[in-house]
Amino acid sequence: xxxxxxxxxxxxxxxxxxxxxxxxxxxxxxxxxxxxxxxxxxxxxxxxxxxxxxxxxxxxxxxxxxxxxxxxxxxxxxxxxxxxxxxxxxxxxxxxxxxxxxxxxxxxxxxxxxxxxxxxxxxxxxxxxxxxxxxxxxxxxxxxxxxxxxxxxxxxxxxxxxxxxxxxxxxxxxxxxxxxxxxxxxxxxxxxxxxxxxxxxxxxxxxxxxxxxxxxxxxxxxxxxxxxxxx
Amino acid sequence: xxxxxxxxxxxxxxxxxxxxxxxxxxxxxxxxxxxxxxxxxxxxxxxxxxxxxxxxxxxxxxxxxxxxxxxxxxxxxxxxxxxxxxxxxxxxxxxxxxxxxxxxxxxxxxxxxxxxx
Numbered sequence: 370x371x372x373x374x375x376x377x378x379x380x381x382x383x384x385x386x387x388x389x390x391x392x393x394x395x396x397x398x399x400x401x402x403x404x405x406x407x408x409x410x411x412x413x414x415x416x417x418x419x420x421x422x423x424x425x426x427x428x429x430x431x432x433x434x435x436x437x438x439x440x441x442x443x444x445x446x447x448x449x450x451x452x453x454x455x456x457x458x459x460x461x462x463x464x465x466x467x468x469x470x471x472x473x474x475x476x477x478x479x480x481x482x483x484x485x486x487x488x489x490x491x492x493x494x495x496x497x498x499x500x501x502x503x504x505x506x507x508x509x510x511x512x513x514x515x516x517x518x519x520x521x522x523x524x525x526x527x528x529x530x531x532x533x534x535x536x537x538x539x540x541x542x543x544x545x546x547x548x549x550x551x552x553x554x555x556x557x558x559x560x561x562x563x564x565x566x567x568x569x570x571x572x573x574x575x576x577x578x579x580x581x582x583x584x585x586x587x588x589x590x591x592x593x594x595x596x597x598x599x600x
Numbered sequence: 601x602x603x604x605x606x607x608x609x610x611x612x613x614x615x616x617x618x619x620x621x622x623x624x625x626x627x628x629x630x631x632x633x634x635x636x637x638x639x640x641x642x643x644x645x646x647x648x649x650x651x652x653x654x655x656x657x658x659x660x661x662x663x664x665x666x667x668x669x670x671x672x673x674x675x676x677x678x679x680x681x682x683x684x685x686x687x688x689x690x691x692x693x694x695x696x697x698x699x700x701x702x703x704x705x706x707x708x709x710x711x712x713x714x715x716x717x
Contacts, residue, residue, distance in 0.1 A: 378645035378680045380615060380689070388607035405644040488652055505660045507652055547652065549659040 377406055386413045481520075481563035481587045484511045486543060501596035504552040510561065514538035517563035517587060521573045522546065525558050530577040532570055538563075550595065557593040562586065608688070615679070615689045619671050626662060646680030654678050657708045665707060672700040 377399060385392050392400060400406050485496035488507040502508070512520050520538050523530040534546050550557065560577035562568065565585045568576065575581070576588045654677030658670060668690070675686040676697070687694045 376645040376680075377643045378682060378685055379643040380611060380679065380681050380685045381645070382643045384604070384607045384611045387611055388604045390604055403644050405642070409643050488656060491653065505656055507656045507659070547655060549655055551659075 377403075379409065382406060382409050383413070386410060386417075481515045481517050481561075481589070482513045483561045483589050483591065484513075485509070485559075485591065485593075486511060496593075499594075501594040502550045502557065503596050504550050506550040508548040508550065509543040509546075510559070511543045512538060512561065512563070514563055517565055519564045519567050520544065521560075521562040521564070521568060523560040523562065523573055523577045524548075530560060530574045532573050535567065535573070550593075552597060554597055555595065557595060559591045559593070561589045561591065563588070612689045612691075615675065615681075616691070619674050619689075620667070622674070623667055623670055643680065645682070646678075651678045651680065657711070661707060661711055664711075665704065669700050669704040669707065672697055673704045676701060 377396065381396075385396060391397065400410060486493055486509045487496050487502065488509070489503065489505070496502075496508075510522065514520060518538060519535065521535040522533045522544060524533060525531075534544060536545075539545075548557075548559070562573050562576045562581075563586070564572075564576075568586070572586075576586050577590065580588045580590055582588060654673055658665075658673060658678075662670065671690060672686055675681045675689055676683065681689065683694045683697045687697045690697065
């Protein structure tokens with residue numbers, strides 16, 4: 370099998386998909402050979418098949434400034450998703466797998482577990498569960514799902530929790546998102562909800578609230594201290 | 601061919617708009633928006649290591665860097681667009697893209713030097 374020798378940006382794949390035209394010969398051959406691009410196109414097909422949400426009229430007449438950006442936040446989130454989803458795939462696998470394997474996972478035997486990878490100043494290390502994070506640190510999460518099949522990631526929001534991602538448990542790779550630590554004082558929290566079947570938003574929030582641990586749902590809440598003044 | 605051109609125009613507008621909105625949101629919140637669902641959600645043109653480094657750098661430089669430099673860094677380094685694609689999205693020349701990236705890199709080096717012990 371020939372290795373893909375041409376790289377296609379997400380933009381090029383988006384344009385190809387949005388045009389609804391068959392790809393030219395070179396791109397068709399590339400997509401056939403390149404699992405990453407093929408998977409991306411498949412993802413677009415799945416997204417394209419979803420119904421377009423209907424926004425109630427009341428929601429599009431925003432008197433408040435805080436509401437003005439809301440419709441765009443979804444679009445922005447989508448872009449950030451496209452932009453950031455593969456960040457860890459090579460960078461972390463490339464030189465830091467050994468560190469990760471050495472450090473292992475923190476969990477009881479056979480329980481689902483999560484491992485946080487911290488990238489700071491060009492170096493990636495496994496978070497030890499105690500060390501404070503610094504502004505600018507980039508975080509990725511690697512999971513061992515054991516008997517669970519799905520994993521959701523949530524962060525605290527004003528009212529409850531907001532789900533950032535949901536998907537099938539990856540074999541080894543970190544979950545396809547990154548967090549960058551801000552300079553705001555206070556702790557950061559992250560809920561990792563493992564489940565046998567896909568959870569809806571409400572169920573995921575409930576599991577995060579209660580730190581549910583059962584045969585079907587297993588929740589870990591990670592709390593990160595921050596060192597704001599650190600160099 | 602017309603469909604392809606239309607798709608390029610729409611997609612360029614979408615990238616430009618979303619990038620600028622994302623910059624606004626980040627400036628407001630001073631924190632990056634993490635995310636998102638889906639496995640392998642990028643084309644192979646995205647260099648994961650470069651993208652990660654760029655995000656980390658952007659997070660440190662957000663408040664002190666002009667929007668056009670942030671935008672070009674996001675498009676080229678995080679989203680993995682080529683220079684011609686970034687030029688198309690931003691509505692500028694490739695030369696301008698290169699110039700903005702050079703400025704961004706110079707700024708990043710200065711910040712790194714400042715932060716190094």
